[in-house]
Amino acid sequence: VSRLDPRLPPDLARAAELARARGGRLGAPLAIALETESTNDDAKRAGRDPATPHGAVWVADAQTRGRGRQGRAWLSPRGENLLFSVLLRVTCPPGRVPPIALAAGLAVRDAVATAVGDDAAVKVKWPNDVLVRGKKIAGVLVESSLSGARVEHVVVGIGVNVHTRAFPEEIASLATSVALEAAPGAPPTDRAEILADVLAGLDHDVEHVAHKGLGMIHARLARSDALAGRAVTHEGARGIARGIDPDGRLVIERDDGAIVRVVSGEVLAAERA
Ligand code: BTN
16 A cells, blocks of 8 residues: 555545445555546546556546536536546447446436435436536546447546535536535535445446446436436427436437437536436
8 A cells, every 4th residue: 555645635535445445346546646637637548558457546636627528627626526537447349338427427426415415316417417406516527448349448537526615606506516415514525435435336337337238227327317307408409308218328309209319419408407
C-alpha cells in the first residue's frame, strides 16, 4: 500500500481502503490526485498499457479540464465533488457499450440513493444522468477504445456533486448535491463511501451486462426511469418516453404516432422529470 498524500481531504483519503474492504474486482490500484486535468484522460492514457488491470481507478479532488457529455465542461472545484474514472477491460461487441453505460448510471443511482437516504427520490434520466427530485446530482461519461470490431477497454467517468451548497447561477435551478438533498442534520457523507458503493454496484453487474446485455438489470432500470411516461423532445420532435429497450435505446412514441428508438444524443423532458 502506497503512503497517502497528507494533503488529501480526509473524506477522500480512505477511498482505496473502503473499496478494498468490499472485496470486489474494481478499485485496485486506486490513485488519488489532488488535481488533474480529467480523470477520464488519466484512465485512457493508462489503459493503453496492457499492464494496467481491469478495475483500476483514478480519483481527483479537483479537475482543471473536467469533461461532460456532448462536449460540455464538468464543474470540478476542489473539495466538493466525487470525480473518478474506472478502467474496465471487458471484451465485448461495441453494441454492449450503451448497456454498460446504463449499468454505470444505475450503480451511481443506487449509491446516491444511499447517500441521500431517500430511495424513491433518485432516478436515472436516460442514458445515465442521475437526478434527485428532477435536479441533476451526477453524470457519467463513457469512452471506449476499440480493437477491430471488439471493445478493448471502456473508461467510465463519474462525477457526483457531494458537498456543493451553491451552484453557479446558470445551473442553480438544474443541479443539486448530496449535501442539499440529505436529511437536515444528517452527518456529511464521505466521498470515499459513495465511491466504494458505486464500484461495488458496477462490479456486481458489469461483466454480466457486457456478455449478456441488459436482461438482469432491465427491471431495476425501468423502476428508476425518470423519463418513462413523460413528454420529451428529441431532435425537435415531441413525444412520450416509453421506457428503455433491451439494447439500451430510449423508446419514444412521437406525437405523430411513430415509435422511434434513440441510440444516443440528448433527450429533453418537456416537464420536470
Ligand atoms: C455528464 O453528465 O455530462 C457526464 C459528466 C462526467 C464527469 C466525470 S468527472 C470524472 C470524469 N472525468 C471527466 O473529465 N469527466 C468525468
